[in-house]
Amino acid sequence: MAGQFITLEGIDGAGKSTHAAFIASRLRERGRTVVQTREPGGTAVGEKIRDLVLGEAMDVHAETLLIFAARAQHLHEVVRPALAAGSTVLCDRFTDATFAYQCGGRALPESHVEALARLTHGDLRPGLTLLFDTDAATAHARVVARSAADRFEREDLGFFERVRARYLEQARREPDRFCVLDGNQRIEAVQSALARALDERIG
Ligand code: TMP
DSSP: OOOOEEEEEOOTTSSHHHHHHHHHHHHHHTTOOEEEEESSOSSHHHHHHHHHHHHSOOOHHHHHHHHHHHHHHHIIIIIHHHHHTTOEEEEEOOHHHHIIIIIIITOOOHHHHHHHHHHHHTTOOOSEEEEEEOOHHHHHHHHHHSSSOOTTTTSOHHHHHHHHHHHHHHHHHOTTTEEEEETTSOHHHHHHHHHHHHHHHHO
16 A cells, blocks of 8 residues: 655744654554655755755755755655555655745746656655744744754745745645644644644544
8 A cells, every 4th residue: 555645844943843753753653654754865865965955055956956856866765665665754845845945935937846846756746745834034033043054044034935925825726735834833732733633634
């Protein structure tokens, strides 16, 4: 039986990484085998690409192609085999992040990302996407307070506002796939909303 593909999305500082462990343990309690992974990254090649993309200034096309190169390797090595084995893949970011960051944030035409997505993963898309939606100013303040901000985290508030707006637009376009969680709430409140969403959406 094919497993389930679940993704976590949100602007930097929205708190999605804080909740990933909670989601994974909740799924495991229900007897699922969970493969927890991330993009860009998740493989040896992908982690090298991640360092490059997060560390070096580059043209948006180079950035996008590298992100999709990491994604292709990740799908080949991790995501597709895990799904084929019936595991639940819990992935921190996927192609929605490219629409949000590269199209929303950096004004790359959507048709470019659509073409690369078709080339890289065809019809494969997450069955459930948990979007942690946080006010951009709050998230930005959290990120700025971190000691070693990466190249994306150093972007200005306007960038994060555009990324957030593009995520919300995607959630409006695909309400059956997206579950939007209010990341401005306290951790316990987000976790009870998450628990309800997981019960409703995947049982
Ligand atoms: P992370 O901090 O959530 O691990 O994500 C790393 C950064 O990579 C984050 O700032 C967003 C960026 N990113 C993109 O710009 N496009 C993408 O497609 C992905 C997956 C991540």
